[in-house]
Amino acid sequence: MLGAPMPPARTRPAEAPRLxxxxxxxxxxxxxxxGGGSATIATLREQVLVRRAWxxxxxxxxxxALSRLTPGTNLLAFCAAVGWTVRxxxxxxxxxxxxxxxxxxxxxxxxRFYELGQTSASFVAALxxxxxxxxxxxxxxxWGLARPHVRADLGRALVIVPGAIALVTAxxxxxxxxxxxxxxxxxxxxxxxxxx
Amino acid sequence: xxxxxxxFLFLKATATTFAGLASLPVxxxxxxxxxxxxxxxxxxxxxxxxxxxxxxxxxxxVSVGYFADxxxxxxxxxxxxxxxxxxxxxxxxxxxxxxxxxxxxxMLQAIVLASAxxxxxxxxxxxxxxxxxxxTAAIAALGLVALLRKVDAxxxxxxxxxxxxxxxxxxxxx
Numbered sequence: 001m002l003g004a005p006m007p008p009a010r011t012r013p014a015e016a017p018r019l020x021x022x023x024x025x026x027x028x029x030x031x032x033x034x035g036g037g038s039a040t041i042a043t044l045r046e047q048v049l050v051r052r053a054w055x056x057x058x059x060x061x062x063x064x065a066l067s068r069l070t071p072g073t074n075l076l077a078f079c080a081a082v083g084w085t086v087r088x089x090x091x092x093x094x095x096x097x098x099x100x101x102x103x104x105x106x107x108x109x110x111x112r113f114y115e116l117g118q119t120s121a122s123f124v125a126a127l128x129x130x131x132x133x134x135x136x137x138x139x140x141x142x143w144g145l146a147r148p149h150v151r152a153d154l155g156r157a158l159v160i161v162p163g164a165i166a167l168v169t170a171x172x173x174x175x176x177x178x179x180x181x182x183x184x185x186x187x188x189x190x191x192x193x194x195x196x
Numbered sequence: 197x198x199x200x201x202x203x204f205l206f207l208k209a210t211a212t213t214f215a216g217l218a219s220l221p222v223x224x225x226x227x228x229x230x231x232x233x234x235x236x237x238x239x240x241x242x243x244x245x246x247x248x249x250x251x252x253x254x255x256x257x258v259s260v261g262y263f264a265d266x267x268x269x270x271x272x273x274x275x276x277x278x279x280x281x282x283x284x285x286x287x288x289x290x291x292x293x294x295x296x297x298x299x300x301x302x303m304l305q306a307i308v309l310a311s312a313x314x315x316x317x318x319x320x321x322x323x324x325x326x327x328x329x330x331x332t333a334a335i336a337a338l339g340l341v342a343l344l345r346k347v348d349a350x351x352x353x354x355x356x357x358x359x360x361x362x363x364x365x366x367x368x369x370x
Contacts, residue, residue: 031251040252066287069304072210072219072280073254080281081288089285096281103251104258104274110245111262111270122361129360130244131237131325132332133353136339137247138319141217143344146312149305160306164313168221175221175314179212179307186306190298 016086017054023098025052026079030099031106040075048082059085076100153191160185197233199268205231206257206276211283214304216253217243218311221318223260236325238263247349331363 029043041064048054055063063081070077076096083095117123150157160182167173167181209222220239227233242259249255254277261273327333335356342352 062288063284066284068214069287070280070284071212071214072283073216073252073277074214075216075252076254076278076281077284081284084285084288092282092285096278100252100255100274100278103249103255104270104277106249106251107246107255107258108262108267108270110249111242111259114241114245122364125364126357126361127241127244128326128328128332129335129356129358129363130248130353131240131356132327132335132360133339133356134240134244134247135319135323135326135336136343136352137243137349138217138220138315138322139340140343141215141253142312142315142319145215145218145308145315149309156305157309160309161313161316164310165317168314168317175225176208176212178314179310182306182310183303186303187299189302189306191302191305 016091017052019087019090019094022054022083022086022091023094026083026095026098027102030075030079030095031102041078044079044082048086054086055082149191156189156191197231197265197269199265199272202261202265202269203272203276206261206273207279210254210257210276211280213311214308215311217256218308218315219254219257221311221314223257224318224321227260227264233264234260236322240322240326244353248353331360331368335359 025047026044029047030040045060049057049060060082063078063085067074067078067081076099079095079099080092083091083093085091087094114127117127146157146161164178164182167178168175173181205226206223208226209219212222213219220243224236224239228236228239239260242256242263245259246253246256257277258270258273261269261271261276263269265272323336327336339352339356342355343349
């Protein structure tokens, strides 16, 4: 499901983990992984399924699939789903907080340093290059979102993607309005299977 | 800007999109275009900052919040980033068995495709701010090639920063 071979899992233990253990695992592995959501989820799977056997393979698959259908950051939805599977509401909150607070605090610190560093000529020069790279990053993200659906149904993608661009630029609709129109169109236009 | 206003603006963006950076068009529309709370440059910088640190891509909302209103803004950003994740609990309990329905799948796929289009549309003004000459154009183009070849975003950003810094030290304009 994540694109890389996964090692086999142990069977699920009878006892759920303590909230402190759950929080420690999500704080450590949910915040310290580079490479985006898929890489982090693969790391978390290794910890909660293969090493600790807190959840079963089918529970992992359900949490992963539904997290992809959840608005917002899929990785955090996945963490909440695993926490809920293991310890219900308290587990979801602990996993969600542990997976999002440390990296958020780090983002605040780095943002603060960014503001302080703007007076340095070297910093400004380096930032200029990083910002140009970020443009590539955003285009790549757009392609990453569309790619599975382009492969599954090119015609559908060729209508919806340019249509969304036209509605937000030429017709000056807000992004939210465009998404609502897309949702309505998608409900009326059944989808084919994707490889995602 | 008031904390709750900022929180609901962020939530409007995070709760209506299905991937970390997909919320960027909605945020830009509200905070850059209509309310002038932050600039395109700061929005772009927030993406760079959070792709240079570990954690989910969606954390860029926290950085945007800090630019908008300091620590209170960052807190609003974190809450808005975390809140939609709780919707998965409802899905786990009630919607999971129906997720394969063709109309539900069609709706979700259309939202994802539209999010991709919106992200492209949002990248254009950000690119006008970031790509200011041949060097930055080359960094953006080569960066895209590298990303498509699965090079980690951290290395692409670091390489872009390094190239621009080296060019600056050598007296080459960007």
